[in-house]
Amino acid sequence: SPHSATVVAEPGPIAVDWAATALVIIDMQRDFMEPGGFGETLGNDVSQLASAVAPIAAVLKAARETGMMVVHTREGHLPDLSDAPPAKIERGAPSLRIGDPGPMGRILIRGEAGHDIIPALYPVEGEIVIDKPGKGAFYATTLGADLKARDIDTLLVCGVTTEVCVNTTVREANDRGYRCIVISDGCASYFPEFHEMGLKMIKAQGGIFGWVASSAAILEAMT
């Protein structure tokens, strides 16, 4: 059928039905991508993440053209911090803590400028935006129900950061029975070696958590 294709991936090719596939874009928020946000307050060099934007934009464009289900996630907390565990707020020695006022509004708080998705990948009408308090996109969200309602069995996963929210979401998805294809150049980490190992962890042991494919391989299979 025109909805089916095979994606060149590791550890091996995977046959997909695009009508049962969702593009899941993890946490491409100003708070992680731009100076002055949560990522930088933790001591990170945010420029390390820029490489993921163009590959995601290309796959997002193709997904929109083909009518694929698109999900955007945002990590963040309610203004009263009632969904932010003290263990998360108090962690480390950040320059600003979650909820503190920063140059893009309160750090990692829903509704603030820094919490929103970067303009290059901004959601459009009909796309799902999942606000999540944790690293995984399934914990304390409607994502599982949203995917079930659309009979989705396969996820194209990309975003930031590879070893934190991307890996956590892939592991949650894998345990729930979804087949995950992680877009290698559509993910990035503040630590290049964690990006590399984060991808290896997914595809090792015959694809213990899923598959890894380049944006080019996915675009090739979509068109």
Ligand code: C5J
């Ligand atoms: C992090 C995320 N890295 N979105 N969050 O703290 O990966």
